[in-house]
Amino acid sequence: MYGVKLEGIVKFYGAVKVVCEIDIDVQEKEFVVLVGPSGCGKTTTLRMIAGLEEITAGRLTINGRYMNNVAPKDRNVAMVFQNYALYPHLNVAKNMAFGLNIRKQPKEEIKLQIKEVSSMLGLTEYLDRRPSELSGGQRQRVAMGRAIVRQPSVFLFDEPLSNLDAKLRTQMRAEIKRLHKRLGATSIYVTHDQVEAMTLADRIVIMNDGRIEQVGTPMELFNSPANTFVASFLGAPPMNMVNAKVANGGDKLIAEFYGQKLSLPELPALQNSVGREIILGIRPELVRVADKTTPNQISVDVDLVETLGSEALVHATLGNKPFVIRTKTIGKYHSLDNLTGFTIDPNLISIFNAETGTALQGQAS
Amino acid sequence: MNKDTNSVLDKTEQLVTEGRIQRVGDHLKREWRLYVMLIPTIIWLLVFLYKPMYGLQVAFKDYSIFRGVAGSPWNGFEHFLALFNNDQFFRALRNTLIMSGYSLLFGFPLPIILALMFNEVLNKTFKKISQTIVYLPHFISSVIIASIVMTAFSPSAGIVNTIIGWFGIDPIYFLTKPEWFRPIFIGTGIWQEAGFQSIIFLAAIAGVSPTLYESAVVDGASRWQMIWKITLPSILPTILIMLIIRIGNILEISFEMVILLYQPATYETADVVNSFIFRQGILGGRYDFTAAAGLFNAVIAFILVMAANALSKRYSRISLW
Numbered sequence: 001m002y003g004v005k006l007e008g009i010v011k012f013y014g015a016v017k018v019v020c021e022i023d024i025d026v027q028e029k030e031f032v033v034l035v036g037p038s039g040c041g042k043t044t045t046l047r048m049i050a051g052l053e054e055i056t057a058g059r060l061t062i063n064g065r066y067m068n069n070v071a072p073k074d075r076n077v078a079m080v081f082q083n084y085a086l087y088p089h090l091n092v093a094k095n096m097a098f099g100l101n102i103r104k105q106p107k108e109e110i111k112l113q114i115k116e117v118s119s120m121l122g123l124t125e126y127l128d129r130r131p132s133e134l135s136g137g138q139r140q141r142v143a144m145g146r147a148i149v150r151q152p153s154v155f156l157f158d159e160p161l162s163n164l165d166a167k168l169r170t171q172m173r174a175e176i177k178r179l180h181k182r183l184g185a186t187s188i189y190v191t192h193d194q195v196e197a198m199t200l201a202d203r204i205v206i207m208n209d210g211r212i213e214q215v216g217t218p219m220e221l222f223n224s225p226a227n228t229f230v231a232s233f234l235g236a237p238p239m240n241m242v243n244a245k246v247a248n249g250g251d252k253l254i255a256e257f258y259g260q261k262l263s264l265p266e267l268p269a270l271q272n273s274v275g276r277e278i279i280l281g282i283r284p285e286l287v288r289v290a291d292k293t294t295p296n297q298i299s300v301d302v303d304l305v306e307t308l309g310s311e312a313l314v315h316a317t318l319g320n321k322p323f324v325i326r327t328k329t330i331g332k333y334h335s336l337d338n339l340t341g342f343t344i345d346p347n348l349i350s351i352f353n354a355e356t357g358t359a360l361q362g363q364a365s
Numbered sequence: 366m367n368k369d370t371n372s373v374l375d376k377t378e379q380l381v382t383e384g385r386i387q388r389v390g391d392h393l394k395r396e397w398r399l400y401v402m403l404i405p406t407i408i409w410l411l412v413f414l415y416k417p418m419y420g421l422q423v424a425f426k427d428y429s430i431f432r433g434v435a436g437s438p439w440n441g442f443e444h445f446l447a448l449f450n451n452d453q454f455f456r457a458l459r460n461t462l463i464m465s466g467y468s469l470l471f472g473f474p475l476p477i478i479l480a481l482m483f484n485e486v487l488n489k490t491f492k493k494i495s496q497t498i499v500y501l502p503h504f505i506s507s508v509i510i511a512s513i514v515m516t517a518f519s520p521s522a523g524i525v526n527t528i529i530g531w532f533g534i535d536p537i538y539f540l541t542k543p544e545w546f547r548p549i550f551i552g553t554g555i556w557q558e559a560g561f562q563s564i565i566f567l568a569a570i571a572g573v574s575p576t577l578y579e580s581a582v583v584d585g586a587s588r589w590q591m592i593w594k595i596t597l598p599s600i601l602p603t604i605l606i607m608l609i610i611r612i613g614n615i616l617e618i619s620f621e622m623v624i625l626l627y628q629p630a631t632y633e634t635a636d637v638v639n640s641f642i643f644r645q646g647i648l649g650g651r652y653d654f655t656a657a658a659g660l661f662n663a664v665i666a667f668i669l670v671m672a673a674n675a676l677s678k679r680y681s682r683i684s685l686w
Contacts, residue, residue: 073585099584
């Protein structure tokens with residue numbers, strides 16, 4: 001059984017439980033991203049896999065081998081750190097060769113590997129430079145090169161792009177994706193950036209308060225969030241949450257909120273639920289903007305329109321709560337006077353239990 | 366270049382100068398409190414280090430306390446010639462260099478080793494206790510340290526002679542034997558200062574990013590490899606700067622300890638330049654002659670610190686200036 005398996009992993013710092021019985025099964029060659037807000041336990045989980053943190057309870061296996069008490073060096077993992085962790089006194093070649101030298105690999109073999117990896121990462125001409133003489137992106141590549149030359153069975157990335165500017169981050173994100181395709185190594189990547197998670201992952205693990213909220217492919221999580229946390233974490237801008245009450249609308253159920261009505265999809269979970277409190281999850285990009293003439297619209301009070309070129313963000317309020325619409329039809333609606341609300345296909349709404357925040361059922365489509 | 370180009374260049378130069386003056390003015394306006402805080406130190410430097418330099422001229426004069434520094438007649442390099450013909454001075458210079466050399470050889474690496482050892486200690490209580498024990502001698506007066514040394518090496522009741530007595534060895538009069546003075550002096554110096562000097566290296570070690578060690582752990586480095594391949598190279602700039610400063614002070618041997626521990630019987634190995642100056646100048650009243658000795662001392666120290674700085678700059682790109 002190849003890959004990385006975490007079963008009931010728990011981590012305590014003193015009396016504080018920072019990771020609560022998490023189970024993750026990373027398949028061989030899979031790229032799994034642990035994502036969540038600061039302090040959710042994602043980096044601690046990664047460090048436990050690397051062996052840099054002791055596992056309080058649970059079971060960690062890498063490629064089928066029980067690893068809880070195995071030294072980091074014997075886990076055959078390589079880690080790329082947030083601040084690159086390059087040795088400032090060594091040049092690029094020596095930084096990349098560090099792990100191989102420690103393992104006393106033959107000098108010729110090391111040279112060959114450095115040559116191959118540096119060429120793969122476009123670092124050949126920088127081999128003699130020290131880290132202080134490199135740009136942020138080049139340093140990041142050296143850090144990855146140092147991990148790649150080790151030829152580990154698992155790559156661990158701890159927010160490796162967070163120190164780069166937005167443009168470079170986009171470039172490096174694509175490079176990491178390409179490298180993973182090329183090397184096909186099992187990778188576990190930690191980030192708090194949902195865009196990185198969505199673009200890089202084969203599967204995403206969303207964590208919050210030391211617990212796993214949901215595991216799935218990026219589109220599964222985006223389209224069918226398991227709860228309001230996942231729904232509001234993924235997506236920029238995040239999903240709009242509207243508190244509503246289920247009511248009888250004649251032949252079908254409707255949601256009532258702030259004096260307005262919206263048809264609900266026919267879901268088994270909504271049977272016999274008239275009068276029940278629910279939360280409607282409405283993605284900003286799934287609504288259609290409406291003007292005075294549009295029938296059956298949900299009215300909002302438009303506050304501000306941010307034009308982004310190809311699209312625009314409409315910041316509005318719905319019952320005194322913020323409501324954001326993302327639209328590509330801004331040419332017609334750039335005037336605040338024309339924009340009065342929105343319409344949405346009921347099948348595109350996510351519905352959550354108002355008490356527990358868990359999904360009654362995700363989007364129908 | 367035509368006239369227009371010259372005029373544009375002149376104007377640019379003028380704008381650059383004006384900009385610079387503006388920046389300095391803004392900086393002073395913003396940071397004037399820092400400059401005010403600097404004033405006491407500058408006054409101290411002027412009064413205690415620069416003003417006494419006026420008295421250096423007595424090294425080139427036939428100085429008389431009755432005629433004063435300005436009134437005493439010049440006599441060129443006579444005192445320097447007398448100094449170079451003085452066997453006692455060369456003996457003192459040789460002793461200074463030997464003792465400083467040994468102090469540097471044994472005393473300089475020890476604080477680094479201590480700092481590395483403290484850094485490896487995981488038990489916080491043990492670390493604090495051991496650090497306090499090794500820092501403590503620094504805060505004890507040299508007179509008391511000298512008394513402790515004299516008591517410890519006393520032939521009648523000293524602990525050292527008691528211990529060697531257990532092995533059937535006759536008591537040794539350590540402090541009256543020239544061959545024992547240097548080891549005792551250097552050992553005492555190390556005991557007194559090594560702990561305190563380790564603080565600066567500990568601070569440098571604390572500045573090394575922990576992720577470098579974590580990365581090395583994942584790569585499979587042992588603690589020993591991490592010390593050699595990460596800690597020591599990372600604190601090398603601090604080590605070199607401290608070494609340059611130490612080399613600059615190589616002739617400034619702790620002469621109060623020498624004076625407290627030596628006696629005529631041990632002058633042969635114990636008399637250093639500063640104790641020679643003290644004896645000749647203060648006790649013997651030869652201010653002009655000892656001013657020449659002191660100046661010679663300072664020139665050698667200056668050359669040494671410049672040379673060490675240049676070497677360090679050339680081979681490690683690290684230097685004081």
